[in-house]
Structure formats: structure tokens, C-alpha cells
Amino acid sequence: MPEALADWRAEVEQGRELTAEAAPEDTGRLSGRAAAVFGSETVSLRWILVHLIEECACRSGHADLLRESIDGLTGVWRLPGGGPRGPGRGGRPGRRAAAVRRPRRR
Structure with missing residues (x-):
């Protein structure tokens, strides 16, 4: 690598x-x-x-699709104690987000 x-x-x-x-x-x-x-x-x-x-x-x-097919989970990145990360959605550049993972429905 x-x-x-x-x-x-x-x-x-x-x-x-x-x-x-x-x-x-x-x-x-x-x-x-x-x-x-x-x-x-x-x-x-x-x-x-x-x-x-x-x-x-x-x-x-x-x-990302390959990873989802391996672990069966989808991810939504959320700031600790806040909303989804991203412009206009409560995210602030430079802050690390924590992954909130939910099992994918099959």
C-alpha cells in the first residue's frame, strides 16, 4: 500500500x-x-x-458499494450530538464525524 x-x-x-x-x-x-x-x-x-x-x-x-456488500451496513455520518455532516446540514469543516451505522435492509 x-x-x-x-x-x-x-x-x-x-x-x-x-x-x-x-x-x-x-x-x-x-x-x-x-x-x-x-x-x-x-x-x-x-x-x-x-x-x-x-x-x-x-x-x-x-x-463504497463493495464495502457495503461485504459488511452489510450502510453509513450516515453524523457529528457527535448533531445532524448529518455537510454544508447546510449542521456540519462544520474540520470537525471529525462519527459513523452511525445501520444494518442495510434486504
């Missing part, structure tokens, strides 16, 4: 270096195959970064 984390950190750093001086509106050319799929020969850096966020969120959701 430490090696995988080190590889990930190196990739993140390389991405930061490559995008440090680029504007979100800057574009790059796609390969012919990718252009055929996306319907355009170019994409903006903004599109690429949003796509990365979407893909990471999707994979995180998949990992």
Missing part, C-alpha cells in the same frame, strides 16, 4: 506541474480515436479536470 500511495502522490505532483501555468480555457488536441468518441478534436483543461473529478467520485461510489 505505501508504494501505491507514493505512485499516486507522484502522479498528482506531475499533474500539478503540467497544469500550473495553464488556464482552464486552454485546449489540447485529442487522438483521432478519442475525437471520434467525444465528437470534437479538442477539449479544454476545465473539461479534463471536471472529468477527473467525475471519475474519482464514481470510483469512490463503487468502493
Whole structure:
């Protein structure tokens, strides 16, 4: 695991270096195959970064589904003595939440 984390950190750093001086509106050319799929020969850096966020969120959701299938529990994160964590829902950034777990109904 430490090696995988080190590889990930190196990739993140390389991405930061490559995008440090680029504007979100800057574009790059796609390969012919990718252009055929996306319907355009170019994409903006903004599109690429949003796509990365979407893909990471999707994979995180998949990992949560796998975990739920293993332990049979679903989780709702609540602040100690408070409501659900999150903007506008009583959560405050920087505070750790405690997991309140309930068995998933089958």
C-alpha cells in the first residue's frame, strides 16, 4: 500500500506541474480515436479536470458499494450530538464525524 500511495502522490505532483501555468480555457488536441468518441478534436483543461473529478467520485461510489456488500451496513455520518455532516446540514469543516451505522435492509 505505501508504494501505491507514493505512485499516486507522484502522479498528482506531475499533474500539478503540467497544469500550473495553464488556464482552464486552454485546449489540447485529442487522438483521432478519442475525437471520434467525444465528437470534437479538442477539449479544454476545465473539461479534463471536471472529468477527473467525475471519475474519482464514481470510483469512490463503487468502493463504497463493495464495502457495503461485504459488511452489510450502510453509513450516515453524523457529528457527535448533531445532524448529518455537510454544508447546510449542521456540519462544520474540520470537525471529525462519527459513523452511525445501520444494518442495510434486504
